[in-house]
Amino acid sequence: MTRRPTSSLLATVALVVVLAVAVTALVLFDRGADGDPASATPSQTPSAPPPEPTEPAEPTELPVPDGVVLTDPGTELALGDAATVAWKPRQEEVGVIEVEVREAERTTFARSFAGWQLDDATRATTPWFVRVAVRNEGESDLGGRAVPLYGLGASGSLVPAASFATRFEPCPGNGLFPQEFGPQELAERCLVVLVPEGDELQGVAFRPTEEFEGIVWEVPEPDQREDQQRRRQDRGAQEDAPR
Numbered sequence: 001m002t003r004r005p006t007s008s009l010l011a012t013v014a015l016v017v018v019l020a021v022a023v024t025a026l027v028l029f030d031r032g033a034d035g036d037p038a039s040a041t042p043s044q045t046p047s048a049p050p051p052e053p054t055e056p057a058e059p060t061e062l063p064v065p066d067g068v069v070l071t072d073p074g075t076e077l078a079l080g081d082a083a084t085v086a087w088k089p090r091q092e093e094v095g096v097i098e099v100e101v102r103e104a105e106r107t108t109f110a111r112s113f114a115g116w117q118l119d120d121a122t123r124a125t126t127p128w129f130v131r132v133a134v135r136n137e138g139e140s141d142l143g144g145r146a147v148p149l150y151g152l153g154a155s156g157s158l159v160p161a162a163s164f165a166t167r168f169e170p171c172p173g174n175g176l177f178p179q180e181f182g183p184q185e186l187a188e189r190c191l192v193v194l195v196p197e198g199d200e201l202q203g204v205a206f207r208p209t210e211e212f213e214g215i216v217w218e219v220p221e222p223d224q225r226e227d228q229q230r231r232r233q234d235r236g237a238q239e240d241a242p243r
Contacts, residue, residue, distance in 0.1 A: 059212055062086045064096050068137050074213040079103060083215050084137060087208035089145045096138030099149070101204045101217040103131040112170045125194035128201050129171040130161075135186045143180040147173075151193035152203040152216060161191035168192065 064070065064086055071083035082100040089095050107127050109118060128151065136142055151159035161175030168174065173189035181187060195201050207214035 059086045059208055062088065062094050062096075064094070065137065065139060068096060070096075071215055073215065075215045077101070077215070077217045079217055079219070081217065083206065085148070085206050085215060086138070087148050087206075089140075089142065089148075093140050094138060095140055095142050095145065095148070096136070097142070098135045098137050099147075099206070100133045101130065101149070102133060103129075104201065104204060104217075104219045105129045105131070106201070107170075122194065124197040126197075126201070128193045128195060130191040130193055130204055131171075131188070132191065133186065133188050134177070136181055136183050139183055141180065141182045142177045143182075145177050145181075147175055147177060147189055147191060148206060148208055149191060150205045150207065151191075151195060151201050152205040152214075153195060153199040154202045155199050157196065157199060158205060158207065159193050159195060162194050164192075 059070065059073070068084060070086055075083065077083060079101055082098055084096070084098045086094060086096045105128065107129055109116075109123060109127060112127065112129075130149070130151065132147065132149065134147065147161070149161070151161075153159060164174050171190035171192050173191065175189070175191045177189070178185075178187050193201065201219050203216040203218045205214040205216045
């Protein structure tokens with residue numbers, strides 16, 4: 001599928017949160033030791049829901065601690081770059097974080113979901129693992145809140161992270177901050193993004209309101225990802241080599 005320029009896509013496409021059956025009705029059951037599905041109840045709430053319409057403030061207008069400089073709306077970043085962003089997780093709460101999207105890894109259900117019961121709608125999607133590092137730069141405890149990031153499809157759709165009723169070992173974090181996440185605390189999280197059939201993951205976006213021009217970490221094309229992976233492996237081999 002042809003990829004379109006990220007900046008023009010985000011400037012012209014309205015906020016579309018993909019809540020397809022594969023995401024909102026996601027039922028992921030881990031098989032127990034006896035082969036029966038473990039008891040689990042899927043969450044029906046997207047991990048990064050759109051803000052309530054009663055919240056008109058733009059992220060750039062929200063109060064932030066002295067010395068914190070927010071990343072400009074519309075900024076395009078590469079994987080490994082960091083941005084400082086603000087949003088309102090709740091009506092009277094302001095979240096401020098520095099977030100680094102480190103990796104976006106395409107996987108398969110056969111490789112990463114062995115032993116899980118998946119319906120046909122879920123299997124029609126393409127699973128991705130998005131690994132991020134976040135630091136709380138604000139004054140609120142963001143414990144248990146959703147990491148405010150979406151997968152960005154080439155179609156312009158914004159795909160929230162999937163929710164799990166139990167711990168998912170290949171990509172831990174469940175799209176949420178730790179239960180306690182106070183000022184200046186650092187956490188590494190992993191988000192599972194299920195890209196709808198026929199679409200392609202183009203980036204990872206911070207876009208808390210429809211009016212906000214999103215901040216996007218661009219996901220490289222497949223051949224570029226392979227080159228980057230080879231370079232990382234080469235660097236790792238050099239670092240592990242005896243001196």
